[in-house]
Amino acid sequence: MTAIAPSKRRRPEIFGVQSASARRRATLAAVSLATVLAIWMGLTEFGIVNTVLVPSPGDVFRAALAAIRDGSLLRNALASLLRVLEGFTLALVIAVPLGVLMGVSGNARGLVEPLIELLRPIPPIAFIPLAILWFGIGEFSKVLIIAYGAFFPIFVNTMAGFRDVDRVHIRAAQALGANRFDIFRDVALPSAFPQIVTGARLGMGLAFIVLVAAELVAASEGLGYLINDARFSFRTDQIFVGMITIGLLGLVLNKALLEAERRLLRWKSQ
Secondary structure, three states: OOOOOHHHOOOEOOOOOEOOOHHHHHHHHHHHHHHHHHHHHHHHHOOOOOOOOOOOHHHHHHHHHHHHHOOHHHHHHHHHHHHHHHHHHHHHHHHHHHHHHHHHOHHHHHHHHHHHHHHOOOOHHHHHHHHHHHHOOOHHHHHHHHHHHHHHHHHHHHHHHHHOOOHHHHHHHHHOOOOHHHHHHHHHHHHHHHHHHHHHHHHHHHHHHHHHHHHHHOOOOOHHHHHHHHHHOOOHHHHHHHHHHHHHHHHHHHHHHHHHHHHHOHHHHO
């Protein structure tokens, strides 16, 4: 019998069932999207829903083409993407080191955790008026609000990842003569990294939510501004274009994070 190469093996899922291949997952995704599109077309073509409120896929496609031709969609998408990346990066460089510190140090956790837990329930949208008052309606206030929204999922998952490192692995590394840095690099960080990526993915999703809220309030460009401007002119097709563009940007960034995890943790797929 021919042995299966390690790179071609598929990891079993939770209940031992072999996971779907990449081709099968792509097929299922295509079927899912086609089903949603068919239902959407049926609802609009047969007059089940008001096309003024819910435009047809054709209307949305034509609105997207018009926005691409005049450059407004690309301009607004790039403005929003830049804000998300800046806010997300700021959150990442603060949340990960702080999460690591609180995950490995009980003293740091006791000192900082009460403040974090006090701020975490406060929604980022509540800070928009203060951010505008303190920093104006420029880019800095938007980036700061986005960073605040993305911070907590990254921080909480990073801290949990380091707190949940298997102590058996740590003791085994110590028995082999590993020092603290070796344990951090070779045991704790690989163990916690999947949760850090999960936190980053959640933080990215929240970054887009906060982005739209910030751009709805004070912005002259961006996808949130595009959606809000279309609302005033009752262009629901343009609203759908903005929403779909946000979804596509989020999908691409989420895939990028998953690819980074796959490349950095190749041992998980073996």
